[in-house]
Amino acid sequence: MSREYQALLAAMKEPLVCADDSLELAREKLNAVHGHPVQADTRVRWTELEGVRCAWIDTPGTEDLERVLLLCHGGAYIAASGDGYLFYAEMLSRACGTRVLLVDYRLAPEHRHPAALEDCAAAYRGLVGEGHAPGKIGFIGDSCGGGLVITSMLRLRAQGFALPALGVTLGGWFDLEATGDSARKPVGFDPFAHPEFTRARGRDYVGESGDLRDPLVSPIHADLQGLPPLLLQVGQVDLFRDDSVRLAASAGRAGVEVTLEIYPEMIHGFQGLAHAGIPEAVAALRRVAGYVGVRLS
Numbered sequence: 001m002s003r004e005y006q007a008l009l010a011a012m013k014e015p016l017v018c019a020d021d022s023l024e025l026a027r028e029k030l031n032a033v034h035g036h037p038v039q040a041d042t043r044v045r046w047t048e049l050e051g052v053r054c055a056w057i058d059t060p061g062t063e064d065l066e067r068v069l070l071l072c073h074g075g076a077y078i079a080a081s082g083d084g085y086l087f088y089a090e091m092l093s094r095a096c097g098t099r100v101l102l103v104d105y106r107l108a109p110e111h112r113h114p115a116a117l118e119d120c121a122a123a124y125r126g127l128v129g130e131g132h133a134p135g136k137i138g139f140i141g142d143s144c145g146g147g148l149v150i151t152s153m154l155r156l157r158a159q160g161f162a163l164p165a166l167g168v169t170l171g172g173w174f175d176l177e178a179t180g181d182s183a184r185k186p187v188g189f190d191p192f193a194h195p196e197f198t199r200a201r202g203r204d205y206v207g208e209s210g211d212l213r214d215p216l217v218s219p220i221h222a223d224l225q226g227l228p229p230l231l232l233q234v235g236q237v238d239l240f241r242d243d244s245v246r247l248a249a250s251a252g253r254a255g256v257e258v259t260l261e262i263y264p265e266m267i268h269g270f271q272g273l274a275h276a277g278i279p280e281a282v283a284a285l286r287r288v289a290g291y292v293g294v295r296l297s
Contacts, residue, residue: 146172
């Protein structure tokens with residue numbers, strides 16, 4: 001464990017999220033840890049694809065590239081929005097040397113399932129409709145955005161649409177009931193996640209009568225056959241660790257090429273700490289860059 005990461009954990013003596021957080025407080029907390037400014041040499045251009053608000057993010061050297069990462073952002077389905085995730089898209093563009101298309105999908109509970117995944121799928125269809133080749137596009141997402149990576153591709157598969165070249169999930173949230181051992185029996189303190197908070201946000205997403213076991217809500221219950229190669233990165237301490245473990249097993253049984261990486265002592269969403277220069281996060285994004293570089297070449 002790096003000294004930088006140890007210092008960060010020592011400063012996080014209280015959890016960011018709590019079991020009894022109201023929707024308003026949850027949003028306030030999640031918005032507060034996002035929304036960092038982008039650098040002066042980063043280009044942001046807002047557009048619409050199939051009626052969905054999206055942002056193109058280009059960093060020096062990426063403007064003329066064909067490689068695109070379509071980013072489904074995190075925020076527990078209720079917060080952060082596209083505007084709050086421009087810095088994350090910038091971070092991925094710099095790390096991976098690609099253009100990034102950030103989808104500003106509709107948030108719950110004002111817009112419940114399937115609004116978010118429909119927006120992500122529509123943005124991808126619009127991207128292809130503009131002439132971008134599926135083989136040059138990868139889906140990527142953190143936390144609930146990782147769930148949207150999988151469910152959006154499942155929706156596109158059902159529609160008979162050509163799938164992207166790959167999917168990458170960073171601490172993906174694939175089980176909105178939080179039934180995995182890592183959620184029920186945590187191995188350490190994770191300030192960015194809490195099982196009851198997770199379940200409450202899942203209910204915000206689907207509504208009181210919604211089915212949390214719907215495969216397009218919790219893709220650990222999905223048939224993953226036919227999906228493109230997947231890279232699933234997750235921290236050992238992450239309460240969603242077993243979401244990735246179970247999804248990787250399901251993907252393997254379905255004949256999907258899958259790579260599972262579990263990072264010792266890392267918490268939920270640790271990859272985003274690359275923005276603060278945390279060595280473990282920077283190293284994880286280098287792995288993502290290598291994976292993307294081979295498959296979007």
